[in-house]
Amino acid sequence: MALAETTQPSAEKSNRRIGLTLLGVAAGMVGLAFASVPLYQLFCQVTGYGGTTRTADANPKGVIAREMKVRFDVNIENSLNWTVKPAAAITDQIGRVDTVNYIATNNSDKPVTGQAVFNVVPEKAGIYFNKIECFCFTEQTLQPGETVEMPIVFFVDPDIDQNRELKTIKEITLSYTFYASDNEGS
Structure with missing residues (x-):
């Protein structure tokens, strides 16, 4: 019984870490989606691309x-x-x-x-x-x-x-x- 009690907080901590990491990845992807157009325009202006x-x-x-x-x-x-x-x-x-x-x-x-x-x-x-x-x-x-x-x-x-x-x-x-x-x- 003591073994199960010690692994449960560790599993919750691990799940929380994974959840926060996935939330951070999703937020980063949304941020990049909004920034992609201005960044692409800047890239094209600097390089003459396209x-x-x-x-x-x-x-x-x-x-x-x-x-x-x-x-x-x-x-x-x-x-x-x-x-x-x-x-x-x-x-x-x-x-x-x-x-x-x-x-x-x-x-x-x-x-x-x-x-x-x-x-x-x-x-x-x-x-x-x-x-x-x-x-x-x-x-x-x-x-x-x-x-x-x-x-x-x-x-x-x-x-x-x-x-x-x-x-x-x-x-x-x-x-x-x-x-x-x-x-x-x-």
Whole structure:
């Protein structure tokens, strides 16, 4: 009988420890689920992974003789009743700061709020594509029939010329996907 009494508190202690460990693991998994999106965005911004561009205030590195063509593309989610015209492609010296405009029109009879996300192709060039001003990730509410210009001020970092894998790249495509915001008509 004495043996059973001494093992019972030990088993309860062990079960409590296992329960607390499992609770801690579950809480950690929930925390990681909530942190994964911001951590992934930070990772992409730092590394340029997935065609993620960088942001800058200006181009401190100057302009080089090599030219790069930048094309602009647009995709619109079916639930967003907008027409968006991408900017015309431009060819300029690497490092030169350029401004282009996308033109968006609300085709509905009510205010519609939309948002855009972007990527760069080829993906490895994303780290060298720097945006000084951009409408991406900012909700835009357009009134019925309203048309607006959405500017992008950008440059291609001259350091792209030092990357052997990108020496033969002559064209970069900046693509935006527009979708309806959850704050519809706000």
